[in-house]
Amino acid sequence: MEVHVQRSTILAPHAHPLKEVPLTIFDLFASNINIAVLFAFTAPTPSNTEIIEGLSKTLVHFPLLTSQLDYSRLRRRPCLVVGGKGGGALVVEATVDADLSDFLPLEPSADFHLLHPPTEETHHLFQVQLNRFKCGGLVVATITHHRVADGQSMSTFFVAWGETIRGTPITSLPVYDQSWIKPRSPPKCEFQHWDLEFVRVPPYRNGSTSNQKDEDPSKITNILLRYSSEFITTKLKPKTKGKYTTFETVLAHLWRKITMARGLDDRRHTMIRVTVNGRPRMRPPVPNEFVGNLVLNAYPESNVKLLLQGGVERAAKIIHDAIRRIDESYFQSIIDFGAMHGEDDLVPVYDTDGDVLSPNLEVDSWLRFRFQEVDFGGGGKLCAFLPDLGAFRGFGHLRPGFGAGWGFKCCCRVV
Structure with a gap:
C-alpha cells in the first residue's frame, strides 16, 4: 500500500x-x-x-x-x-x-x-x-x-x-457535569483497589518490572473472528439456556477456546479483565453522553480444569457474577479511594502488564457503542470499522459486525 x-x-x-x-x-x-x-x-x-x-x-x-x-x-x-x-x-x-x-x-x-x-x-x-x-x-x-x-x-x-x-443538529450533545464524582464524608473504601486498579509504586525500575512480560511484536498477530447471529442464537445461547447476555455468552465460549489453545496446566488459574461501563450503574445513572472516562474492570477467574470441564454455561455464570459485583457501591468506593490517595503517584495496573497477558485475557465489549451509526453523508456508506489493537497477546474486544446478519466480530491476539 x-x-x-x-x-x-x-x-x-x-x-x-x-x-x-x-x-x-x-x-x-x-x-x-x-x-x-x-x-x-x-x-x-x-x-x-x-x-x-x-x-x-x-x-x-x-x-x-x-x-x-x-x-x-x-x-x-x-x-x-x-x-x-x-x-x-x-x-x-x-x-x-x-x-x-x-x-x-x-x-x-x-x-x-x-x-x-x-x-x-x-x-x-x-x-x-x-x-x-x-x-x-x-x-x-x-x-x-x-x-x-x-x-x-x-x-x-x-x-x-x-x-x-451533513448539516443536521447534533442529537446527543456531550455532557461534562462531574458533580456525581463526589466522595462521601468521610471517604470510605469498601473494596480493595490496590493491585486491582492501581499499584503502589511506579512499575518501571531500570526500564523493566518484575512482572512485566514482553515479546517480539512481530511474533504477535491480530486475527479477526466472525460470529454470525445464527451461530450465537442456535449454537451458543442454548448452551446457557438463554440466561446470559450475548457478550457473556460469546466471551465464555472464547475464554474456554483460548484456554484450550494455550494448553495450560489443569492446576493453573486463568482470569479475564472485563471492562464495565459505570454510566448505567451509578445512582442516578450518568447519561451515555458523558464525555470522559467512566470504566472499571471485573475479574472473572477460574481454575483451568474447572473452566474446561464446566462448559459454556458455567463459564458464562462466572463472567456474569463478576460483572454484577462491579455495581454502584464499587464505583463509589473508588471515587472515595481517589479522594484518599489523590496526592499519591497512582499507577494503573495496565502499566505493569507488558504485552503478554497469558494465562489471562482482557476482553472489552463495544457492542453498545454507536460507531456503526457514523454517517459522513455525501451518498457513501460506512462499510467497515476496525480498531488497531496494538501488540498485546491475549487482548481482544467484541463489536457489531458489518454485512448480512449483523453478527459479531472478535478481534484478539493469537495465543
Missing part, C-alpha cells in the same frame, strides 16, 4: 476561557496510550474541506479533544488544560494509489499503520488522517488519547461529527 501525505493542518483550540480540568480517578485508571480506529466509507463522500470544517465545528462542543495533558508536579493531580496556547487537533490529508475494494473487508494488517497519523505526535490528544483512495473511497483514521475519553465518549463524538458534516 502506497500512501502519499499531501498536507497537515492543526485545528487550533477554539476561544474557550483558560481552564484546568483535573483528571478524575477514572481518567487516571485509563491506559496512558493512544487508541487508533479506522472508518471506511464507500464513494461518494464529502470533500476533505467539508469534513475538516465539520470537524472544526464539532470540536467546539468537545473542547477536551483539543486540550493538553499536563503532568506537572506543581499540581496536586494531572490535568487537562483547555483554552491555553498549543494543543489543537492534528489533521493529515493523504491519498492512496489503490481501490478501497482491494482491502475490503478490512482485516488486521500492519499496512494500516500507514493510514494513521504519526503516533509520536503525542502533543495532540486527537489526530485524524483522511485517506482518499483512487476509487473515491475514504478511510478516516483517528488516534485519541485514552486519558481524555473512553469508547462510549468517542462513539458519541464520531456520530456528532457526521451529523455536523
Whole structure:
C-alpha cells in the first residue's frame, strides 16, 4: 500500500476561557496510550474541506479533544488544560494509489499503520488522517488519547461529527457535569483497589518490572473472528439456556477456546479483565453522553480444569457474577479511594502488564457503542470499522459486525 501525505493542518483550540480540568480517578485508571480506529466509507463522500470544517465545528462542543495533558508536579493531580496556547487537533490529508475494494473487508494488517497519523505526535490528544483512495473511497483514521475519553465518549463524538458534516443538529450533545464524582464524608473504601486498579509504586525500575512480560511484536498477530447471529442464537445461547447476555455468552465460549489453545496446566488459574461501563450503574445513572472516562474492570477467574470441564454455561455464570459485583457501591468506593490517595503517584495496573497477558485475557465489549451509526453523508456508506489493537497477546474486544446478519466480530491476539 502506497500512501502519499499531501498536507497537515492543526485545528487550533477554539476561544474557550483558560481552564484546568483535573483528571478524575477514572481518567487516571485509563491506559496512558493512544487508541487508533479506522472508518471506511464507500464513494461518494464529502470533500476533505467539508469534513475538516465539520470537524472544526464539532470540536467546539468537545473542547477536551483539543486540550493538553499536563503532568506537572506543581499540581496536586494531572490535568487537562483547555483554552491555553498549543494543543489543537492534528489533521493529515493523504491519498492512496489503490481501490478501497482491494482491502475490503478490512482485516488486521500492519499496512494500516500507514493510514494513521504519526503516533509520536503525542502533543495532540486527537489526530485524524483522511485517506482518499483512487476509487473515491475514504478511510478516516483517528488516534485519541485514552486519558481524555473512553469508547462510549468517542462513539458519541464520531456520530456528532457526521451529523455536523451533513448539516443536521447534533442529537446527543456531550455532557461534562462531574458533580456525581463526589466522595462521601468521610471517604470510605469498601473494596480493595490496590493491585486491582492501581499499584503502589511506579512499575518501571531500570526500564523493566518484575512482572512485566514482553515479546517480539512481530511474533504477535491480530486475527479477526466472525460470529454470525445464527451461530450465537442456535449454537451458543442454548448452551446457557438463554440466561446470559450475548457478550457473556460469546466471551465464555472464547475464554474456554483460548484456554484450550494455550494448553495450560489443569492446576493453573486463568482470569479475564472485563471492562464495565459505570454510566448505567451509578445512582442516578450518568447519561451515555458523558464525555470522559467512566470504566472499571471485573475479574472473572477460574481454575483451568474447572473452566474446561464446566462448559459454556458455567463459564458464562462466572463472567456474569463478576460483572454484577462491579455495581454502584464499587464505583463509589473508588471515587472515595481517589479522594484518599489523590496526592499519591497512582499507577494503573495496565502499566505493569507488558504485552503478554497469558494465562489471562482482557476482553472489552463495544457492542453498545454507536460507531456503526457514523454517517459522513455525501451518498457513501460506512462499510467497515476496525480498531488497531496494538501488540498485546491475549487482548481482544467484541463489536457489531458489518454485512448480512449483523453478527459479531472478535478481534484478539493469537495465543
